[in-house]
Amino acid sequence: MRYSLLLHAPEPAAGDVPEEVMAQFRAAFQKYAKDLDAAAVLVSADILQPSSVSTTVTLRGGSVQIQDGPFAETKEQLAGAFVVEVPDLDAALAWAEQCPGAHYGVIEVRPSAIVFKDGQWRQPS
């Protein structure tokens, strides 16, 4: 089963987080990604740019609306996504617990509904 571990976290302003703290979190994420990889459960890992760089696309009544900025103004934004292939929710939760982001944000664990693989959409195994 494929799960996305979605990291939601408050977005610090530039300079809010001292460089040495950033370096320590980078090291923690480095270890986390390597651990996921070593367990052969990692599909992909992305840490996202700030929501101010995001663009939203909507199609309403036949017209495309492209807007800059995040979809909704909330305190916490999607900050990263780790896609893992594990047998079940318990295993996905075991990995979510290890995510460094869980210490300052919230990890949402969501199963994939359908996955595009080898040229077509498939039910996740």
Added chain:
Amino acid sequence: MAAAELTVRERTASIARASYGRLLAMLAARSGDIAAAEDALADAFVQALSAWPGSGIPDHPEAWLFTVARNRERNRVASAAHRTSVPMEDAAEPTSPAPSDTEGPDRRLELMFVCAHPAIDPAARTPLMLQTVLGLDAKRIADAFAVPAPTLAQRLTRAKRRIRDARIPFCVPAPAVLPSRLPPVLEAIYGAYAIGWREPLAHEALDLATTLADLMPGEAEVLGLAALTALSASRSAARTTSGGTFVPLDEQDPSAWDWALIALGEAFLDRAHALSRPGRFQLEAAIQSAHADRARTGTTDRAALRKLHEALVRLAPSLGAHVALAATIGDTEGPAAGLAHLDRLEGDAVRRFQPAWATRADLLARAGRADEARAAYEKAISLTTDAGMREWLRVQPRAGVGSSRCRR
């Protein structure tokens, strides 16, 4: 000169290690401000490193360090914008501090009670104790607890601020409240011992437990905890292969165990038993002691272990204790009985509890239910985020079957 300097440096470092907790406890008890005491003590060590290579190490290095640190603290208070109205003691700095300065009572016990005070976040208690009583590096603590270093730093800072601002008293609780205040201290030390199966802080837990046992020699559970940490630390080296793969207790080579630590643990346990007040830590220590006996007798007394595990479950019915009991039931009555005990455990937690699945897999394998065993091993592996443990679980479905193979 360079060689002599190195020696002074090394000796200073060893003095720092030996006296850190004692000095910090004395300084912090005066002001209630642990962070300020840490800064002052760090300054004193820096000053020692620059002064001692020239002047030689003073006769009473601890007293020297204490005096310098105390004066640093005073200067800081005096230069602070918000000058307090607290009367300062005589600020004259003695040029050669007397040993009597540090002869007062050992205040580490008070410091331990402060660290494990009910008003302190339970998640901060063990790290706080490791940092203040043993002077352990924050990075090392963060690594051991698998917490990002900034998160740990924040947690510790918050706890210290709370101790200062809420005026948590540096005192040993009165006998009337001791029964409720001592267990959190023991739990905090146990916390250093029980982080994951690797026990990265086994020797630090032992240091804390023996310090506490020296300070409270009449408390049976204090001695029991010292015995438990000593006996467990005795097996640190035997617990993993050189490649980092897990080695279960029953497959460890007793010649790799630390015999001095086993003897130390047994001595603590004897003293605890002499007080005739049984408790959870004494039982856990007795279980460790029964396993250590294999080094002498060549066999493990399974019946005795089962009795101890049953007593432990009665006294402290944690999920881990129940799973361990299921394993010993499997050893003494056969795997079906062990599985029956596992099946009786209820709740959501057991479904996500890795040791429960590893034990179930082992019992199923021994019951000859190979397919179910394989599935249970798969489940255990999927719940294991540690590579060394996963490595071991992976080879189990193909390995021969022994007894209680999951114990550490």
